[in-house]
Structure formats: structure tokens, C-alpha cells
Amino acid sequence: MPVTIIQQGHNSIKFVFTSANSHWRKIIFERVFTVLSLLFFPVYISSVYLCISIKHWELVIFDTFIYGLFLCVTFGKFISLKVRFFIGCTMTYIIGLAYLYVLGPTGAGLFWLFIFPLLSCALLNTKSGYIAQIINFLTLSIVGICYFYHWLSWPHIEGYSFFIWCVIGLIFMATNICAMLICGYLLSITEKKLTHTLNSRYALVVGLAVALEGHNPDVQQHIHRVAMYLKMLAEQVSHSAPYEKDGLADIDNLMLAGMLHDVGMQHMSDELLCIEHSLSLDDYEEIKRHCALGANVIKEMLGYDRSCQMLSMAKDMALYHHENWDGTGYPQNIVGSLIPLSARMMRLVDVYDGMTSPRHYKETSGHQAAVAFITQQSGKLFDANLVRAFLLVEKDFAKLNPKTTA
Known part of the structure; x- marks a missing residue:
């Protein structure tokens, strides 16, 4: 998911989620091609x-190679998505051309050529769909000659x-163009709506987190940094097979x-949060309550x-x-993989940000x-x-926070 930091000043960081369609393209590709393969x-x-039987060896x-x-x-998840998309679209054209060349209109060639621009539009972009239409037109013209x-x-x-x-070719092209225009229009509207929805959710989440942790002037920078750290870590972890089942896509x-991991801090007193010396045992026990309190806040939101999925994940991260x-x-002393993966990741990036960012009660340790x-x-503390x-x-982590020292 492309995320752009459009502003990073002394007191603010802001994200723009520039596209929300890549995830859905992946779903379309995997579902369509899985069904087709079966x-x-x-x-x-x-x-x-x-x-x-007709001795076309x-x-x-x-056929076997294709x-x-x-x-x-x-x-083959070891192949990048863009390459899989491109090869998948190209294969539909090659299959269509082969069947059309050998069997003519009696085979499945026209069917494969018909879906070639539609898949190109859906998986790549609208421009690719138009290019596929031109390729189809030239192919039908050459085959006709x-x-x-x-x-x-x-x-x-x-x-x-x-x-x-010629009549079939004209009808084919007209129908194919109409279908692709409809497909392209629906996809463009869907992408705009998804992007708008994601940015709206982002604004609401940031507003909620800042409002609930308003005692801390650095909270906005902190939550943006941990979000980007989570993205970097998740993208790296997603390449590891054992974690595929955890839905890091x-x-x-x-x-x-x-x-939203620290929303439970709203229940802590300002005096407790502003202590500049070591916490007493009672103070520490009070601070520990923020995990369960934050999870309860999000649990109430989940009731609606x-x-x-986002709130469910947020509840796990707040609690664990x-x-x-x-x-x-x-607060529950649970062990190992019983801790949700999202919370294990948050544990690591929260510690990293705590050590590399200034706090009123301690000095910065450095990257x-x-x-x-x-x-x-x-x-010990972290999943190996x-x-x-x-x-x-870790070098990408260091680049994100300009205050990070060596």
C-alpha cells in the first residue's frame, strides 16, 4: 500500500494513502486464476x-507448457505481483491467439482474446486495457487477412x-470495448472510494488518538512513526512463509x-504521566492498567x-x-505465539521508538x-x-526519525 509522508515538520507528520487498489487487484487475480486453473x-x-487425435504435436x-x-x-508467490499480473494477462492473449490460429472461430480463441483487455484493465491499469484492445484489433485484422x-x-x-x-470481428471489438469501458469506470470509482475511505479512517484514528492522549505534545509524531515502523516490519515479515497465515497483506x-495502541493512557492522571523520576511500585501498577483500559475503549467501538478488522487488530495491540x-x-503474562502477531510487532517498534525518541523522563539512547x-x-522480550x-x-527505521542519533 503506497503511503506518502507529505509533511514532516518539528511538530507534525501527515500521511496520504495514495492508492487502495493493489490489495483488491491481488484478490481479483488470485481468485480468478485459481478458479481458472481448476x-x-x-x-x-x-x-x-x-x-x-489430429496429430498437432x-x-x-x-498446451502443456502454457x-x-x-x-x-x-x-508462485515467490514472483512479484506486478510480474504475475503481466504474465497472466499476456498468457490470456497467447492462448487466445494460439487457439484462433489453429482452430479458428470454432475454438476458444475469441473467448481468451475477449478477457485479455478486461484483465489488463483490472490488474494493470486502464491504459494497459486500451493497449490490449489495439493488440486485439491488429490480431483480428491479420488473422482475417x-x-x-x-x-x-x-x-x-x-x-x-x-x-x-469481418462481421464477427466488428461485433467482437464493439462488445469488448464496451465491456472494458464499464470495467475501467467501475474500477476507477472503486479506487477513488477506497482511497477516500482509507484517508477518512486515517483522519478519524489520528484525531481519536491525539484527543485521548492530548497530555503528550509528541503523541502525533509517535503514532505516525510507529505506524511507519509497522509498515516496514510487516512488509519484511510478509516475505517469510510462516507468517502468511497471519494476513499481513x-x-x-x-x-x-x-x-491506537496507547488509547488507555486517557485514564492515567497528568501527575502520573509527567513524573520525571523512577516510578514507584504503585505507580507502575497503575500505569500497567492502560493496556486493559485501552482494550475496553476499543471493545466498545467494536460493538458497533x-x-x-482494523478495530479488532487495534484491541489486540492495545491489550497485548x-x-x-x-x-x-x-497484563496477562501470555507466552510466545499466543500473543497476536500484531501485538508482537507493536512491542518491538514501540520499544525502538521509545529508545530513539526524546522523552521528558529520560534521554534518547540512539539507534x-x-x-x-x-x-x-x-x-526474551521479542519474537526472534x-x-x-x-x-x-533497521537502516530504514533510522532514516524515518530525523531526531534519531547514532
């Missing part, structure tokens, strides 16, 4: 059988002529949820929409962001000291897998 297995078998090899590539693109001069050995169709081919919700991997944290501490506490991911992006 549906086309019997088609692949029957096609190979037909090609063998080159098409047997072609179906294998189709499966690789559909399920080859048919007119009898350069193609299509199966015989009684009464079929070049004139009929929805990083926008993770960032927004992270901004229990399906809200001081839990330690070895069970020595608070190198924070990295050394997090590394030392791997498997998260620490390994953090060490791969």
Missing part, C-alpha cells in the same frame, strides 16, 4: 487428447466466409490499528461493527503490546543502542523471527 484442468486434458507441447506456466503464475488468402488451415465450417469473419489496517515473548510481560538491545532481547526481520530493515 476449471481448465479438464479442458487441458481434453485439448491434449484432441490435439493428439506442437500444440500438445504448447498450463504449467499458468499454475506457476497462479500459485490470412483467412482471406487461405493461409490458415482451419476446420471446415459450412457457409462460413470472410464477410462473416492488509498493512493499511495494521498501521491504523497501531496508532464486530466485523471491523507490553506482553513479552518469554511470558514476563503484562545503535536500540538495535543492540532488541538483538540482545531476541527470544521479528527480530531477524527487523535487522534487515
Whole structure:
């Protein structure tokens, strides 16, 4: 999810979520191509059988290669999404062209060519859809010329002529263009609405967090920094197979949820929060209450929409962001993977920001000291897998906070 920092002054940081469509493109691609890969297995078998019976051995090899590539693109998560999108769209054209060349209008060639611009528009962008339309037009024109001069050995169709081919081609192009225009329009409206919704949620979350933690003048910078740290860490962690099941693809919700991790601080007195000396045991026990209190605040909000993933994640982060991997944290002393992944990530980035940003009650430790501490506490305070991911992006962490010292 592209996030732009459009302002970073002495007292403010502001995000703009520039696009909310990449996640939905991924969903469209995976669902469509997964269904197609299952549906086309019997088609692949029957096609190979037909090609063998008419002794088109080159098409047997072609079908096998294309179906294998189709499966690789559909399920090969080691390939970047943009590459998978491009190859997927290109494959629909190649398949359509091959069937049209060998079987003519009696095969599935026109179907594949029809979905080529639609997928290009949906997965890449509207410009790609128009380019696909031009490619389709040129393809149909060239194939028509080859048919007119009898350069193609299509199966015989009684009464079929070049004139009929031209009529079918015109109807095909008109219908395809209309379908792509509708698809492009709906996608553009959806992208605008999604982006508007995400920015509106962002404004509400920041307003709520700042209002509930108004005693701290640096809270706005803090919540923006931890949100960006979460994004960096989540993107790195998402490359690790063990974490695929945890749904880190929805990083926008993770960032927004992270901004609410300390809303329970609203219940702490100003005198307690402004103490500049070491906390007494009673003071420390009082501070520890902010986790459960914050979770209760968000739980009340969840009562209005229990399906809200962002609030559900925020509740976990508010409640568990001081839990330690070895069970020595608070408020519930839970251990290891029982701690939600979002809260484990927040534990790490919150400690990093606390050590690298000035506080009224302590001096800044600096980036190198924070990295050394997090590394030392791997498997103790922090999930070792998260620490390994953090060490791969710690230089990016240092660049985010201009106040961070070496």
C-alpha cells in the first residue's frame, strides 16, 4: 500500500494513502486464476487428447507448457505481483491467439482474446486495457487477412466466409470495448472510494488518538512513526512463509490499528504521566492498567461493527503490546505465539521508538543502542523471527526519525 509522508515538520507528520487498489487487484487475480486453473484442468486434458487425435504435436507441447506456466503464475508467490499480473494477462492473449490460429472461430480463441483487455484493465491499469484492445484489433485484422488468402488451415465450417469473419470481428471489438469501458469506470470509482475511505479512517484514528492522549505534545509524531515502523516490519515479515497465515497483506489496517495502541493512557492522571523520576511500585501498577483500559475503549467501538478488522487488530495491540515473548510481560503474562502477531510487532517498534525518541523522563539512547538491545532481547522480550526481520530493515527505521542519533 503506497503511503506518502507529505509533511514532516518539528511538530507534525501527515500521511496520504495514495492508492487502495493493489490489495483488491491481488484478490481479483488470485481468485480468478485459481478458479481458472481448476476449471481448465479438464479442458487441458481434453485439448491434449484432441490435439493428439489430429496429430498437432506442437500444440500438445504448447498446451502443456502454457498450463504449467499458468499454475506457476497462479500459485508462485515467490514472483512479484506486478510480474504475475503481466504474465497472466499476456498468457490470456497467447492462448487466445494460439487457439484462433489453429482452430479458428470454432475454438476458444475469441473467448481468451475477449478477457485479455478486461484483465489488463483490472490488474494493470486502464491504459494497459486500451493497449490490449489495439493488440486485439491488429490480431483480428491479420488473422482475417490470412483467412482471406487461405493461409490458415482451419476446420471446415459450412457457409462460413470472410464477410462473416469481418462481421464477427466488428461485433467482437464493439462488445469488448464496451465491456472494458464499464470495467475501467467501475474500477476507477472503486479506487477513488477506497482511497477516500482509507484517508477518512486515517483522519478519524489520528484525531481519536491525539484527543485521548492530548497530555503528550509528541503523541502525533509517535503514532505516525510507529505506524511507519509497522509498515516496514510487516512488509519484511510478509516475505517469510510462516507468517502468511497471519494476513499481513492488509498493512493499511495494521498501521491504523497501531496508532491506537496507547488509547488507555486517557485514564492515567497528568501527575502520573509527567513524573520525571523512577516510578514507584504503585505507580507502575497503575500505569500497567492502560493496556486493559485501552482494550475496553476499543471493545466498545467494536460493538458497533464486530466485523471491523482494523478495530479488532487495534484491541489486540492495545491489550497485548507490553506482553513479552518469554511470558514476563503484562497484563496477562501470555507466552510466545499466543500473543497476536500484531501485538508482537507493536512491542518491538514501540520499544525502538521509545529508545530513539526524546522523552521528558529520560534521554534518547540512539539507534545503535536500540538495535543492540532488541538483538540482545531476541527470544526474551521479542519474537526472534521479528527480530531477524527487523535487522534487515533497521537502516530504514533510522532514516524515518530525523531526531534519531547514532
